[in-house]
Amino acid sequence: MEDTNCLFCKIIAGEIPSSMVYEDELLVAFKDINPKANVHILIVPRKHIADNNAYSASEDAEIAARLFEVAPKIAKEQGIFESGYRLVMNTGKDGRQEIQHLHMHLLGGNLLSV
Ligand code: 5GP
Numbered sequence: 851m852e853d854t855n856c857l858f859c860k861i862i863a864g865e866i867p868s869s870m871v872y873e874d875e876l877l878v879a880f881k882d883i884n885p886k887a888n889v890h891i892l893i894v895p896r897k898h899i900a901d902n903n904a905y906s907a908s909e910d911a912e913i914a915a916r917l918f919e920v921a922p923k924i925a926k927e928q929g930i931f932e933s934g935y936r937l938v939m940n941t942g943k944d945g946r947q948e949i950q951h952l953h954m955h956l957l958g959g960n961l962l963s964v
């Protein structure tokens with residue numbers, strides 16, 4: 851399942867250190883190394899899926915459901931449940947996707963401008 855050249859697979863395997871804030875059997879979540887907001891967490895499936903285009907509705911439905919379930923839980927733990935937050939998934943070149951392993955950004959703690 852692991853892609854040996856993938857940075858996020860290495861973080862999930864514990865080969866590269868990260869500040870983990872959440873782990874279950876499907877997902878992990880850790881702090882972004884270069885935060886764009888006061889709170890910036892990456893929620894990442896353990897399974898290597900390159901991006902939203904590679905997501906399989908039949909195989910990966912549990913992962914998508916879990917992402918929606920876990921994001922507000924982490925927002926609560928991070929103290930931004932009430933104040934609000936953004937969930938962002940970048941895809942491809944024009945989407946400015948830097949890491950080719952599906953992930954959801956959880957951003958909050960201050961007003962965000964796009
Ligand atoms: P993308 O542009 O692919 O949606 O977002 C990738 C994110 O991963 C960026 O916000 C970037 O700061 C973050 N990132 C890149 N390398 C590392 C790393 O080694 N550790 C952590 N925690 N985050 C990283």
Ligand code: ZN
Pocket residue numbers: 852853856857858859860897898899950951
């Ligand atoms: Zn990966």
